[in-house]
Amino acid sequence: RAFLSPNLSTCHQSLTDADVPIYCCPPKRESEEPFIDFQLPDPSLPLRVRRPAHLVDEEYIAKYNKAISIMKSLPYDDPRNFMRQANVHCVYCSGAYDQQNSNNTILKIHRSWLFFPWHRMMLYFHERIVASIIGDDTFALPFWNWDVPDGMRIPVMYMNGSFADKDRDTSHLPPQVADIHFDYVESGFSPQDQIASNVAFMYTQMVSGAKKTELFMGCPYKAGDEGFCDGPGTIELAPHNALHTWVGSNLNPERENLGAFYSAARDPIFYAHHSNIDRLWEVWRGLQGNNKGEIHDPDWLDSYFFFHNEKLQLVRIKIRDVLDITKLGYAYERVPLLWLNARP
Numbered sequence: 001r002a003f004l005s006p007n008l009s010t011c012h013q014s015l016t017d018a019d020v021p022i023y024c025c026p027p028k029r030e031s032e033e034p035f036i037d038f039q040l041p042d043p044s045l046p047l048r049v050r051r052p053a054h055l056v057d058e059e060y061i062a063k064y065n066k067a068i069s070i071m072k073s074l075p076y077d078d079p080r081n082f083m084r085q086a087n088v089h090c091v092y093c094s095g096a097y098d099q100q101n102s103n104n105t106i107l108k109i110h111r112s113w114l115f116f117p118w119h120r121m122m123l124y125f126h127e128r129i130v131a132s133i134i135g136d137d138t139f140a141l142p143f144w145n146w147d148v149p150d151g152m153r154i155p156v157m158y159m160n161g162s163f164a165d166k167d168r169d170t171s172h173l174p175p176q177v178a179d180i181h182f183d184y185v186e187s188g189f190s191p192q193d194q195i196a197s198n199v200a201f202m203y204t205q206m207v208s209g210a211k212k213t214e215l216f217m218g219c220p221y222k223a224g225d226e227g228f229c230d231g232p233g234t235i236e237l238a239p240h241n242a243l244h245t246w247v248g249s250n251l252n253p254e255r256e257n258l259g260a261f262y263s264a265a266r267d268p269i270f271y272a273h274h275s276n277i278d279r280l281w282e283v284w285r286g287l288q289g290n291n292k293g294e295i296h297d298p299d300w301l302d303s304y305f306f307f308h309n310e311k312l313q314l315v316r317i318k319i320r321d322v323l324d325i326t327k328l329g330y331a332y333e334r335v336p337l338l339w340l341n342a343r344p
């Protein structure tokens with residue numbers, strides 16, 4: 001069996017995308033904490049509906065804003081602290097943990113089939129933490145709906161209060177239309193042409209270029225010294241990576257914050273960006289029909305990771321635990337899929 005899992009006693013210095021050493025391990029070794037196994041939330045709790053960030057109302061924004069500022073002010077020892085949350089991403093993206101039962105082989109959650117489920121887990125715990133901080137079980141993260149024209153810019157809510165981040169490319173702030181396949185070079189397109197190009201690109205990434213499960217989900221990364229594969233799925237490469245880069249500051253060496261994985265989740269827009277990624281995973285699965293897009297490999301299903309929940313408990317969670325979002329208690333508001341019929 002070759003499922004992946006971290007060896008919690010190994011958290012160590014790791015490397016940024018540009019191979020600069022960094023340290024983002026928790027202050028106390030997680031191997032010294034007891035852990036519990038994940039349990040699905042009580043099905044009688046209200047369904048949490050994630051909505052497009054450009055459509056949420058002022059009351060919602062005010063509540064969420066307050067939660068983030070509370071999280072930013074919590075002590076770093078508290079896993080709900082905003083920077084600690086960002087560093088969960090850093091730890092798993094930069095190879096700070098070695099794999100369980102393997103020889104100094106690091107664990108990474110990008111560029112393979114771990115991408116979608118791992119980020120779903122991270123958002124799940126983060127969302128529950130925000131909900132508990134504001135005492136509202138209906139709280140759901142917003143999603144940055146960059147696949148519809150009205151959503152193809154940084155949602156205005158992310159410009160203010162605790163959602164703001166000064167480390168963004170200032171030429172990409174709203175109303176600039178996002179280039180969802182940005183590759184470090186400005187497209188120079190008019191807003192209309194950029195939108196048309198984005199819609200056509202979505203069709204490629206979701207439909208024509210993603211006809212096989214592995215093309216969309218990424219390659220099968222297995223445990224062990226030879227197990228890594230480097231094959232990101234269509235959406236992971238772009239718009240996912242592309243928008244990280246597009247938002248991050250061109251004045252910083254690795255386009256921090258959003259532009260570098262170690263710092264990405266310091267920008268609150270990270271959670272809205274990933275909420276859309278998570279939504280598109282659901283959309284893609286729906287498009288395959290008859291469960292054709294599912295992965296049945298037990299090595300994937302049994303891979304597990306650790307997160308702190310809103311009660312500060314360390315939780316072990318497996319990929320098989322997160323494949324049904326209804327059971328996780330959330331849903332996505334339905335939005336038009338304009339790109340679906342945008343065959344070039």
Ligand code: C2O
Nearest residue numbers: 089093244261264
């Ligand atoms: Cu783990 Cu958007 O990156």
